[in-house]
Amino acid sequence: MTERIAKEAISATGVTGSALTRATPIVAALIDIFLRYDLTLAEINPLVRLEDGRFLVLDGHVDLEGEARELHKELLDELGIGPDETRLARPPTEFEIAGARVDASDHRGVAGNVTEFDGNLGLIIGAGGGSLTLFDAVRKHGGRPANYCEIGGNPSVKKACALTKLVLGKPGVEKIAVMMNVVSNTRVDIVARGVIKGCIEAGRDPAKTIAIFRIPGSWEDEGFKILAKYGIEYCDRSVSMYEAAGRAVKKMA
Amino acid sequence: MSILISKDTTFIVQGITGREAVSLTRENLAYGAKIVGGVTPGRAGRDVYGVPVYDCVRDVTRKTRVDGSVVCVPPRFTRDAVFEAIENGIKLIVIVTERIPRREVAQMVELATLRGARIIGPNCLGLISPGEAKMGGIGGPAENTRKAYTPGPVGIMSRSGGMTTEIANTLTAAGLGQSTAVSIGGDAIIGTSYAELMPLFEADPQTQAIAIYSEPGGRMEAELAEWVTEHRSKLPIVAFMAGRFMDEMPGMRFGHAGTIVEGKADTTADKIERMRRAGIAVAERIEEIPALIRARIAKGA
Numbered sequence: 001m002t003e004r005i006a007k008e009a010i011s012a013t014g015v016t017g018s019a020l021t022r023a024t025p026i027v028a029a030l031i032d033i034f035l036r037y038d039l040t041l042a043e044i045n046p047l048v049r050l051e052d053g054r055f056l057v058l059d060g061h062v063d064l065e066g067e068a069r070e071l072h073k074e075l076l077d078e079l080g081i082g083p084d085e086t087r088l089a090r091p092p093t094e095f096e097i098a099g100a101r102v103d104a105s106d107h108r109g110v111a112g113n114v115t116e117f118d119g120n121l122g123l124i125i126g127a128g129g130g131s132l133t134l135f136d137a138v139r140k141h142g143g144r145p146a147n148y149c150e151i152g153g154n155p156s157v158k159k160a161c162a163l164t165k166l167v168l169g170k171p172g173v174e175k176i177a178v179m180m181n182v183v184s185n186t187r188v189d190i191v192a193r194g195v196i197k198g199c200i201e202a203g204r205d206p207a208k209t210i211a212i213f214r215i216p217g218s219w220e221d222e223g224f225k226i227l228a229k230y231g232i233e234y235c236d237r238s239v240s241m242y243e244a245a246g247r248a249v250k251k252m253a
Numbered sequence: 254m255s256i257l258i259s260k261d262t263t264f265i266v267q268g269i270t271g272r273e274a275v276s277l278t279r280e281n282l283a284y285g286a287k288i289v290g291g292v293t294p295g296r297a298g299r300d301v302y303g304v305p306v307y308d309c310v311r312d313v314t315r316k317t318r319v320d321g322s323v324v325c326v327p328p329r330f331t332r333d334a335v336f337e338a339i340e341n342g343i344k345l346i347v348i349v350t351e352r353i354p355r356r357e358v359a360q361m362v363e364l365a366t367l368r369g370a371r372i373i374g375p376n377c378l379g380l381i382s383p384g385e386a387k388m389g390g391i392g393g394p395a396e397n398t399r400k401a402y403t404p405g406p407v408g409i410m411s412r413s414g415g416m417t418t419e420i421a422n423t424l425t426a427a428g429l430g431q432s433t434a435v436s437i438g439g440d441a442i443i444g445t446s447y448a449e450l451m452p453l454f455e456a457d458p459q460t461q462a463i464a465i466y467s468e469p470g471g472r473m474e475a476e477l478a479e480w481v482t483e484h485r486s487k488l489p490i491v492a493f494m495a496g497r498f499m500d501e502m503p504g505m506r507f508g509h510a511g512t513i514v515e516g517k518a519d520t521t522a523d524k525i526e527r528m529r530r531a532g533i534a535v536a537e538r539i540e541e542i543p544a545l546i547r548a549r550i551a552k553g554a
Contacts, residue, residue, distance in 0.1 A: 038354050040441075067328075067510065068354040089504025115505070128439055128508040129413020132468060132495035133539070139498055148507060152415070181419035182401055184378065184393030185273075217418075218393045237401075237422055240540045 002031040022055055023047075037075070038068030095170060099149065102162040109155030109186065111163040119144025121211070121252055122167035122176035124160070124195055127152030130181035130241070137245035138177070143252060146173045154186045160194020161201065168202040168209070175211040177248035182216045182237055188223030191215055196230055207231035211251045214244035255382030255433040256408070256453040256460070257345060257371075258321070262386055264345070265290045265313050267334045268326035269301050273390070277325060277349070278302055283395035286386045289317050292334075310341045321345035323379060323388050331375070332357040339370045347388050348374035348444070351510070358442045365444060372444025376510065378414030378436040383421075391436055392418055405430015407546060408454040410447050411466035412439050412473075412509065413495075420464055420493070420539060427543030432460040439468075439509025446473045448480035455488055461553075462489040462546045467524065469499045470512045474524040478531035489549030490533045491542050497521045 006027035010020055026047070034042040041063040048056050066086070069076065086092070092100070099114025110126075121138065123145050125131045131150045138145050147167055151160065167176055178195050180186065192213065199206040213227055216237035227234040235244055266281075268274050269291025279302050282288060288304050290313035297308040307313055310322070322338040324331060324346060331350045338346050339361075346365065353375050365372045373380060379389015384404040391414065392398030401422040407429050411417040414436040421431050435450060437443055447465055454460045467474050474492070481490065499507055500520040506513040517523055525535050534545050 035356065038356050040355075065355055066506075067352045068356070070329075071354060088506060089502070113507070115507070127413070127415040128512075129411070129416035129466060129468065129495055130419065132413075132499070132508045132512070133416065133419075133493075136495060136497045137538075150508070181413075181415040182422045183415065184397065184418055185276075185390055216422075218397050238426070240423070240538065241419070242538045242540065 002028040006031060018053055019049070022053065026055055026057065033062070037062070037072060038065045039063060040065050095147070095166070098166055099163070102159060102166055105162060106156055106159060109151070109153040109159065111149070111151045111155040111159040113148075113150040114163075114166070115148040116170075117145045117147055118172075119146045120172050120174045121248060122146045122170065122173040123149060124151060124164060124167065124176055124178045126150050126180045126186070127183075130179075133181070134179050134241055134245055137242045138249060140242075141246045141249040143245065143249035146170055151180070151191065152186055154190065155194070157190055157194040157197060160191050161198040164195045164198025165202050168198065168204060175209055175248070175251060177211045177245065178213045178215065179241060179244050179248075180215040181241065183218055185218070186215075187219040188215045188217055189219045189226060192223040192226045196226065196232070211248035212244050214239060214241065254457050254459040255385055256450070256457050257373075257380055257433060257435070258382050258386050258388055260285055260385040261287070262320045262388070263287045263289045263318055264321035264323060264388055265292060265310065265319055265343075266304070267292045267310070267322055267324045267338065268330075269293055269304065269306055270296050270299070271325060273349070274325040275301055277323065277390050278304060280390065280394050280398070281387055284387050284398055286388065289313060289319060310337045310343070314341045314343070319343055321347065321388060324348045324350060326350060328352045332361055335361045335372070336364060339364050339368050344370045346370060346372045346444070347377065347379045348372060348438070349377065349379065349389055350374075351376035351440070353440070355440065355442045358440065362442065362444050373435060374438040374444060376440045377438035377443075378417065380433060380435040382433045383431050389436070390414070391434065392421075401425060402434065403430040405432065406459060406461035406550070407431050408457070408460040408463045409434035409465070410450055410463065411436055412468050412511075413466055416466045416495070420466060420542060423539050424464065424543055424546075429543050429546060432457060439511055441471060441511035447477040448473070451477070451480055451484075451486065451488070455486065460488070461550050462491070464542050464546065465490065465492045467492055467494050468508055468512045469496045469514050469521050469524075470519045472518065475518065475527050478527040478533065481531045481533065487553060489546065489553060491536055491545045491549065492528055492533050493536045493539055493542060494521045494525055
């Protein structure tokens with residue numbers, strides 16, 4: 001089937017004659033490789049034509065889909081590509097590698113996808129879409145985030161604690177903001193316990209270190225009780241994500 | 254009315270004995286869902302909160318009408334589970350599982366199209382018609398779900414499960430209820446896009462406006478803009494675009510599997526421009542959505 005698809009594609013560019021019949025198996029092989037190895041990109045560039053009409057592949061580039069790495073473990077081993085090598089724009093920093101280690105420390109929930117920035121406000125934010133929204137909000141208020149991250153899926157106290165310690169350990173981080181969208185599966189009280197424990201273990205006063213805690217949703221009453229006990233500023237769903245980010249940024253002045 | 258699900262929708266949960274599926278089943282039942290069975294191979298004869306467990310999908314479909322399935326099985330078994338649901342005639346399949354290779358997703362979507370079935374997800378929290386029923390983890394426990402979601406005129410489509418609830422909560426606080434909210438999933442390939450849900454919302458007499466949550470990456474917002482222009486759609490749409498900081502960070506992935514800026518069309522700036530040109534309002538903040546929706550409903554009336 002791929003031979004036909006290749007032929008039709010090449011023919012659509014106006015190529016005919018022996019060039020068409022000779023290029024077809026090359027493009028067909030490219031399609032086969034694309035499908036067989038779960039690629040998101042398969043490129044031959046340049047493809048050259050010799051005087052005698054033969055084609056020669058001079059260079060190529062492929063991108064393997066992250067989700068499919070498990071399926072092609074053997075091949076990756078054979079090529080010497082380790083789990084730290086991603087197709088992202090730049091290699092991960094030490095801080096980001098440490099973040100990935102925190103996330104992998106147990107299977108409960110997510111406390112990862114940590115990306116390093118150079119500001120002074122540490123962010124413990126989530127989930128996927130909430131983090132994007134909150135990061136934008138902090139910047140819009142003129143805040144300077146020290147990091148991006150995503151928590152969600154009900155991470156354990158241990159994991160939330162370790163992530164908090166990691167962010168607080170980053171040079172220049174003065175305070176952290178703990179914020180999420182209204183949560184469904186993540187328990188507010190567990191995240192509250194985790195970040196408070198993280199502050200204490202890092203030798204910081206939770207009330208002074210946590211600029212704002214805005215996670216409404218499941219088990220919020222229990223969570224808010226714990227936060228109140230430690231004198232931490234928190235807010236419920238009546239305060240928007242944007243407003244909560246603004247309160248945190250204000251405390252950095 | 255609503256779209257896709259109502260209180261009469263019957264569905265099964267595939268992978269029902271897994272930890273997440275068990276709590277999802279409890280939460281869905283407590284919200285009024287009609288769950289007629291669960292499937293986990295080798296666990297036939299057990300029950301989960303009174304829902305009988307079977308080895309195969311056909312063990313349920315032979316006995317009773319099954320409108321939908323929530324697929325909650327590990328990534329490497331998902332394709333098979335979805336194929337099983339489709340081949341047994343189930344027409345609405347919600348895939349909760351994340352980290353499925355996109356080639357397999359493409360195969361599932363292909364088979365669904367051939368058999369006239371609809372896939373929502375993968376990597377989604379499902380859907381809810383407030384006051385009627387929900388399928389999936391959307392909104393969490395029933396009492397939390399009732400706090401955030403109320404019946405009303407606004408349809409929601411969102412690439413983020415959590416933000417679906419955040420937007421519903423904001424609408425509810427402003428006195429605007431929802432017809433149906435759909436967490437469409439955050440992967441690069443999904444079963445049903447914004448544009449594919451639009452005809453359903455247009456045909457629904459309850460829905461008077463749409464709120465969408467979007468992100469960088471992919472062509473879904475452009476397709477929605479094209480659809481609206483092509484069909485001269487009168488249904489007011491208000492969009493919120495997150496991840497604006499990503500425009501300056503090409504090649505970095507944030508948020509969801511499909512959220513990466515690789516070319517100009519992936520940027521929030523480009524998407525916002527396309528949507529605005531099609532008459533879609535783009536809110537700067539979530540809390541602006543209710544007023545924008547109210548104004549647009551009033552203008553249309």
